[in-house]
Amino acid sequence: GESVGLHLPTLSVQEGDNSIINCAYSNSASDYFIWYKQESGKGPQFIIDIRSNMDKRQGQRVTVLLNKTVKHLSLQIAATQPGDSAVYFCAENSGYSTLTFGKGTMLLVSP
Amino acid sequence: NAGVTQTPKFRVLKTGQSMTLLCAQDMNHEYMYWYRQDPGMGLRLIHYSVGEGTTAKGEVPDGYNVSRLKKQNFLLGLESAAPSQTSVYFCASSYDGLAKNIQYFGAGTRLSVL
Numbered sequence: 001g002e003s004v005g006l007h008l009p010t011l012s013v014q015e016g017d018n019s020i021i022n023c024a025y026s027n028s029a030s031d032y033f034i035w036y037k038q039e040s041g042k043g044p045q046f047i048i049d050i051r052s053n054m055d056k057r058q059g060q061r062v063t064v065l066l067n068k069t070v071k072h073l074s075l076q077i078a079a080t081q082p083g084d085s086a087v088y089f090c091a092e093n094s095g096y097s098t099l100t101f102g103k104g105t106m107l108l109v110s111p
Numbered sequence: 112n113a114g115v116t117q118t119p120k121f122r123v124l125k126t127g128q129s130m131t132l133l134c135a136q137d138m139n140h141e142y143m144y145w146y147r148q149d150p151g152m153g154l155r156l157i158h159y160s161v162g163e164g165t166t167a168k169g170e171v172p173d174g175y176n177v178s179r180l181k182k183q184n185f186l187l188g189l190e191s192a193a194p195s196q197t198s199v200y201f202c203a204s205s206y207d208g209l210a211k212n213i214q215y216f217g218a219g220t221r222l223s224v225l
Contacts, residue, residue: 008151032211034212034214041219042219043115043203043217043218043219044154044201044216045216046214049211049213089153096167097142097159097205097208097209098159098169099156099212099214103151103152103153
């Protein structure tokens with residue numbers, strides 16, 4: 001499939017470790033944020049979202065943290081598995097019914 | 112349960128040729144989007160639609176046209192393809208484009224322009 005990972009920041013972890021993927025967003029007025037996962041050759045897949053009136057939200061094995069003071073978003077994946085290997089994108093609600101996506105981080109999980 | 116379906120999956124064009132990419136969604140979503148994805152560039156919005164019969168420009172609209180004649184379909188046209196349009200194209204749809212804009216994506220169309 002197509003390589004979307006060229007020149008992307010890469011995080012390499014061992015299976016079973018916890019992973020933390022970071023994202024800096026640009027618009028202090030953004031009120032909604034999403035994390036997507038994209039496996040090789042596939043379209044992005046929704047993981048978890050968070051509104052700006054929250055600073056933490058948990059899903060199954062994933063947690064998103066939002067720090068509005070420094071405009072920073074992070075995705076924590078617990079007990080990372082080889083199937084978690086993918087490119088992860090954060091996106092912010094940029095108004096006018098659109099999202100602005102970050103450039104992505106590649107997560108590589110070795111057994 | 113198909114979700115968002117894109118056709119074709121692959122295409123090779125010669126410079127100057129035209130083509131139309133089709134996106135169909137069966138989720139009754141109002142909002143639909145076309146993106147292009149280039150290595151290391153993330154997703155860039157080409158055009159989008161907030162409902163049947165509407166279209167709007169995104170970040171990189173030049174060289175593309177779109178139409179939303181039916182709520183479930185969103186077409187992306189290239190009138191005269193250029194090598195710079197070699198990319199992977201993704202369509203997405205969303206139920207609520209305002210407060211909670213979770214976009215659901217198709218599998219992509221891989222286009223090469225020679």
